[in-house]
Amino acid sequence: MSRAASVTIIVPAFNEAATLGETLASIAALRVAPAEIIVVDDCSTDDTGAIARRAGATVIRPEHNTGSKAGAQTFALGRVATPLCLVLDADTVLAPDALEHLGAAFDDVTVGAACTTVIPHGTDSIWERGRYVEYLFAFTFYKPVQDTWGAPMISSGCCSMYRTEAVRAAGGWSSRTMAEDMDLTWTLYQQGWQVRFVAAALCRPREPNTWTFLSRQLRRWSHGFVQNVRLHWRGLLPVPYLRSAVAVAAWDAALASFVYLLVLPLLAIGLRNPWFLLGYVIDIPAILVPVLVGAAPRGEILKALTCIPAFFALRTVNAAFFLRALFDEVVRRRPLLVYEKGH
Amino acid sequence: MTVGVPGAGIGGLFYLASAFTLPVRAALRWLRGEPVAWRPIWRQAALAVAILLAIWAAGWLIGLWAGPQARLLLPGLGGNLVRSTAAIASAAMYTSILTLVAVLLAVQVARLVIRR
Helix, strand or coil: CCCHHHHHEEEEEECCHHHHHHHHHHHHHHCCCCCCEEEEECCCCCCCHHHHCCCCCEEEEECCCCCHHHHHHHHHHCCCCEEEEEEEECCEECCCCCCHHHHHHCCCCCCEEEEEEECCCCCCCCCHHHHHHHHHHHHHHHHHHHCCCCCCCCCCCEEEEEEEHHHCCCCCCCCCCCCHHHHHHHHHHHHHCCEEEEEEEEECCCCCCHHHHHHHHHHHHHHHHHHHHHHHHHHHCCCCHHHHHHHHHHHHHHHHHHHHHHHHHHHHCCCCHHHHHHHCCCCCCHHHHHHHHCCCCCCCHHHHHHHHHHHCCCCCCCHHHHHHHHHHHHHHHCCCCCCCCCC | CCCCCCCCCCCHHHHHHHHHHHHHHHHHHHHHHCCHHHHHHHHHHHHHHHHHHHHHHHHHHHHHHHHHHHHHHHCCCCHHHHHHHHHHHHHHHHHHHHHHHHHHHHHHHHHHCCCC
C-alpha cells in the first residue's frame, strides 16, 4: 500500500467558510494525495459544507454541534478506513511535501503520532507577530531537543498525523480537557506509543489577529494545560524526559508568570532600582539566537527582528492568562468546561 | 501551544542542559551499538553554545554601558549600583540552577515513591 493511500485527512470545521477553501487547496496541492479528505461540518451556519463538497471532500455532518474540535474529530474517526489519519485545522495550510515527511515517521511501528513545524500564516497583527517569534523559538530549539530525547511534549492540534489504531484505542480525542491535543499526546505515551516531531514537515495556521480570538485561545490553552497536568501527572511519571519537561513547564508557567507580572515591578518600585526592569528583556539573546537560526533558511531575518517586540507583549499576556487559569482551576475550583472557538 | 512565559524561567536552563547532554547520551548509546543520528545532536548542542555565547556577550555589553551610565547618573552610588546589580544577576542565576535541580530531583523522588 502506498503511503498516500494509507492516510485520511480529517478537517473539523465550524463556520470556516472564510479559510476552509485555502486549507483544501493546500491539500489538493500535496505531492502525494491522501486516500480521503473528510470535512466534519459541525452544523455550520455558513457555506462550510458547500465549499468542502466543491473541493471534492467527503462531508459529514453530525445531528447536533459536537461542542468542540475534539468532538468533531472523534465523530469522523469512525469513518476512517486507513491505518494513518491526519487532523488539520480548517484555518491551516500544509506545505506540499508535509504528508510524505510525516508519513515517513510511521515506518517505525512504535510511533503513534507525529507533528510538524508550525509557522503562522500571517504576521499582520501584534499577536500574530508575537506568535511568529514564539513558534520560531519553540520549533527551532525546544521541540527538536524534546524530539531527540524521544519525548515531544505535544503533538500539535492544528496538524498532526496519528496511527488510527492508537487513536481508537485511546477513545478518540477527548473533550474532558480544553487541550485535546495535549490530552491525546500524553495518553499515547502512557499506552506505550512514541511521538515524533518532524521538523521538515511544515504547516501554517492562521493565528489570532484580534484580542477576542487571542483571549479565547489563551484561555483554552492555559486551562487545558492545568487540566492535563492534573489529569495525567501520575501517568507521566514513568515516561523518561517527558516527566521532567512537564514538571519544568508547570513550574515555569506558574512561577515565571508570577515573577514576570508581580515580583519584577514590585522590586523595581520597592527598591527604587529600575535595573530590575531589565528582567523583562534580559533573555533577549537566548530568544534571539534560535529565532534567527530558524528565520535564516526562510530568508526572514528582518521580519523576525521586527517581530521581536511583539513577542514580549504576547509573553506578558500569556503570563496573565496562565495565572488566571491556575487561580480558577486550582483555587476557585472553577474549571473551564465550555470550548470557546477561537483560532 | 505555549503557556506561561516562553523562554524565561528554569525552562531555558533545562533545555540548554538537555542540549548539552545530548552528545553524552548519544555517545553512550553509540558505545552500546545502538544507531545514533549525530547531525541533529551536534546542531542542537551548537545552538546551545551559541545561546550561551550570546548571553555572555549581552551581559558584557550591558556592563560596559551600565557602569559609566550609573556613575554619571548617581555619582558616588554608581559603583555600588553596578556591583549590586551584578550580585543580583549572579544570585538569580544560582537560584535558577538550584531551583531546576530541586524540581528535577522532586520528579525523580515522585517517580520512585508514587505508584499509578
